[in-house]
Amino acid sequence: MSESPRKNSALRDFGANLIKSPQRILRSAMRSGSPTTDRTRSEFVFGNVFLHIHPVRTHRWSLRWATTWGLGTASAAAFLIALVTGVLLMFYYKPYPEVAYDSIKDIHFVVPTGRFIRNIHRWSANVMVVAVLLHMVRAFYTGAYRSPREFNWLIGLGLLIVTLGLSFTGYLLPWDQLAYWAITIGANIAQSPREVTDAVGITEVFDPGGLQRQLLLGSDIVGEEALIRFYLLHVMILPLMLVILMAVHFWRIRKDGGLTRPDDVDDRLGPPPPDTYPVFTEAPAKTYHLAAIVRGRTSAVGQGPENTVPSMPHLFYAELGVLMVTVFICVALAIVSDAPLKELANPAVPENPAKAPWYFLGLQEMVSFSAFMGGVGIPTIVVIGLGLIPFLDRERQGTGESFGGPGGKKLVLESAVIGLALVIGLEAFAIRFGWLREWYPEIPQWVITAVNPGTILASLYALYSLWLIRRYNSARAGAMGLFTCFLCGFVVLTIIGSYFRGPNWDFYWSPAEWPLH
Amino acid sequence: MNRNKHLLLWSSIGTLGLLIVAAVQENILKDWRRIQAAASTIDGPIDVRLRQVISPDLKITDRCVSCHVGMAPGEEPAVDGPTLATTTHPPVVHDPGEFGCTVCHGGQGRATDMADAHGDVPHWPHPMIPLQYAQAGCGTCHTHVQVPRTERLEEGERLIARYDCFSCHRIDGRGGTLRPGGVGGMEGPDLSYAGAAGHDPQWYAKHLQQHEAAEDGVWKDSFGPIPDDDLRTIDNYIASRVGAPRLVKAKALFHSLGCRGCHKIDGVGSNDGPDLTRAGDMDPLFVDFSYVEGPHTIARWHEEHLRDPAKIVPGSLMPNFGLNDDQIELLTLYLMSLRRSPHPEAYWPKDRILAERFGEREFGTDGGTLYGTFCAACHGDSGQGVRYPDTVPFPSVSNPDFLAVASDQFLIDSIRTGRPGRRMPGWNEMLGGLRDEEIEELVRYLRETGGVKAPEVDRTEPRWVSADWEFGRRLYDNHCGSCHGPEGEGTEAPQLSNVAFLAAADDTYLFETIARGRRGTPMPGYRSGSPIHPALTDAEIEALVAYLRTWEK
Secondary structure, three states: OOHHHHHHHHHHHHHHHHHHHHHHHHHHHHOOOOOOOHHHHHHHHHOOOOOOOOOOEEEHHHHOHHHHOOHHHHHHHHHHHHHHHHHHHHOOOOOOOOHHHHHHHHHHHOOOOHHHHHHHHHHHHHHHHHHHHHHHHHHHHOOOOOOOOHHHHHHHHHHHHHHHHHHHHHHHOOOEHHHHHHHHHHHHHHOOOHHHHHHHOOOOOOOHHHHHHHHHHOOOOOOHHHHHHHHHHHHHHHHHHHHHHHHHHHHHHHHOOOOOOOOOHHHHHOOOOOOOOOOEOOOOOOOOHHHHHOOOOOOOOOOOOOOEEEHHHHHHHHHHHHHHHHHHHHHHHHHHOOOOOOOEOOOOOOOOOOOOOHHHHHHHHHHOOOHHHHHHHHHHHHHHHHHHHHHHOOOOOOOOOOOOOOOHHHHHHHHHHHHHHHHHHHHHHHHHHOOHHHHOOOOOHHHHHHOOHHHHHHHHHHHHHHHHHHHHOOHHHHHHHHHHHHHHHHHHHHHHHHHOEOHHHOEOOOHHHOOOO | OHHHHHHHHHHHHHHHHHHHHHHHHHHOOOHHHHHHHHOEEOOEEOOOOOOOEEEOOOOEEEOHHHOOHHHOOOOOOOOEOOHHHHOOOOOOOOOHHHHOOHHHHOOOOOOOOHHHHHOOOOOOOOOOOOHHHHHHHHHHOOOOOOEOOHHHHHHHHHHHHHOOHHHOOOEOOEOOOOOOOOOOOOOOOOOOOHHHHOOOOOHHHHHHHHHHHOOOOHHHHOOOOOOHHHHHHHHHHHHOOOOOHHHHHHHHHHOOOOHHHOOOEOOEOOOOOOOOOOHHHOOHHHOOOOOOOOOOOHHHHHHHHHHOHHHHOOOOOOOOOOOOHHHHHHHHHHHHOOOOOOOOHHHOOHHHHHHHHOOOOOEOOOHHHHHHHHOHHHHOOOOOOEOOOOOOOEOOOOOHHHHHHOOHHHHHHHHHHOOOOOOOOOOOOOOOOOOHHHHHHHHHHHHHHHOOOOOOOOOOOOOOOOOOHHHHHHHHHHHOHHHHOOOOOOOOOOOOOOHHHHHHOOHHHHHHHHHHOOOOOOOOOOOOOEOOEOOOOHHHHHHHHHHHHHHHO
């Protein structure tokens, strides 16, 4: 009799606990209560392994749409979409020549929603390239690379290169004609340093070009070795690198003090709208133990009003919104347009014209004059130049403003006109009158390597930029001019390569004029 | 914050909407769903579900029956609904439920859209065989053996009609009908598939027994003794009844036009033209359609190419044979049947095993069919010789004067080794793939066609001529060089400086050919003169022979 009530109460507890358990599971996962107070909102962010890379509070300036246009988040979102769809594709894709092609056919025709998933994967990759490029443009024109964010600019450059690498390696995997010949071109560009070593006559003892090609293809031809290499790069090495670089990139945003802001940001923002959740508008009065010994901007004590809002939910709504917009764009494109799949790769029948992916067509246009300069030389110079910008421009004027700095919008417009005029003029000349090889068929290749539309264009841009530095007495003005010019060059060369080049890389006004054979 | 909330809300709703659109596209708007939804059997509407024929052995997953519901295995036939749902498969030897669809018809069995499934999409290598050439699908597995040339096939059909076989038997829908008065008819089995089901070689003996034992009735009236020659032709015809009469007719035509004189199939034929072993299975992507009008399909390519080879393949050596539309359709059907997909050997039909493992011939091995298969294109359908534009004329091989001086050994040697450097290929087993007994059969046929027996000349001494060859050269330059070429290289007339020719020809052959000439050709006989050439003495002809012999070294 005495044991019976105890039994009954345990049973009752069991029932009550069972009913409460879903709530408790949620609580134990969240670690903090529901994010309704300032404290729990903060805990929500830093208590979560995925969210704690975000700041607990976000400046109102960063949440303005015009500050970033969400381009960085869109890049990351596109990567996330590509990651998910890519993993799904891996269930069916088999990385072996011909089998690879058949498996893509299967994905296209047979696998339920396979075509849709593949389309999304393809479009998210393109969206990612576009978003990353635009993100860099935005960061440049707002002067976001300036101290203390120099290193994050370099990380961003690394991300750009890895993004292009991911896109390029994915290009080979379907093993169709498009893939095969684009990679053949890529491999030949990797080999192009031979142009220089040949000219000097040391290729036999020192052949970095041949080595690069060997490393890339694992063989002398684009074959099964190349395919497995590209596959491994595409699904393993490059995504890992990207994820690591992204983690550093995001973390550095926080550590470098959030997004870049103009000095008079508080005046520009004005008072917060009345319905906003309480905004910190006073200078922080409290500091933390660690903050006392950490160098740099970590501690905000004694500085102006913070003007921040809790990241939860303000920042997360914005981020999720951009993510969903990106998903929307990718899905819409996937419904409208199928990813291409040409005929099975056939080493005996070269595609003519064989074109690289669109974002490399500007380079291919320059490659048509000199493989080394177009494919290796100028890209290297551009990357080094971009990397050096934050260390050469040490000014403060205009940081955080669009087109901020001496000259401003007017300078950018002027540079755009000059940049366009130069690249269109040079291209028109080369298309109309040919280049050195057409005039002097016997001319040694190293002369063309040194003197071709690509190098001339780069030099003219550089000269113009030096002149700007003198004129405005500002390195920022030179950088803006140069960056704008290169942007124009990139766009124009890409358009020419995409739309106006036909068989044998000859110029045609439209593909309708291409000869049949 | 409100702006961002709205952004999230509307982009999420938009994405959800798009996903629903994609899901509807994928799951509801498919044609096969609508077809099935509209179809019903006598028991009421049918289930809407993906139907397919699966055979792991044949490596097929054919979803064609999702639209062609009427052909789906093990279902009640639909009585109402779209035509696709109610149409059933015409009766064929094979059960489509077991063999699937793509094995015979081609196309992309796994796809569920019409364009994709029929393979009319860019870059799909195995599009469907057009319906008009449907019998070409048999060629995927079958190699109908011993198919005679058209002449013999038609002769077989005529004989069957003449010997009144149709009174009891039905063949390809003909005969075996009820007789007037409603008595009898269909006493014998349907022979339309006799060749496939196993043709009984003893049938004639059994029939004859019945005939002799019968007192009256059809056995007495409608059957009688058949001579051996006719019996062989009839046998040949019945063995070719495999349920694909059109394809057999097409193959017979192919065996009449001498196509294999230039093209190899399965290792037998010459190498002058492309190997045709897989002509029906060419990947459309690797075929040049630049000059083909109309749809870019393999069948269309063959049609247009047969109509005018040089138009489709610029610079082609293949002559324009001036084929009519029916012949073009037949030949295209046969070419489309050359596909040979790699199915497991357990599925190989008997004919293919006979052909690939036991060396049975696809072509009839009677002299006429051999001649039609390998020689007719160049030497003419009755051996009269042919001249195509832009080619050296091909000599007549049934010319009585030729057959009268050519020994059997000369003919056999010439066929075996051919004329190296000329269009005539060698036909021995190493080169053209013909067996010795087949070549002997060919020679027998030539003698029969020409009506001339082997010459009875004493040939114990093959090289008996010894004369002054320099004298012969002067004679050659005067009388022979204009046609045979100054160095015997053969411009208008056959090449004489050919090593294989001189090796095969003995002195008697050369001497007699010059002496008699070839009636019906520009080659005159030099034993007697004519207004355009003088008569030569035996010594002069011997001198000529001696000169020809100088080219042998």
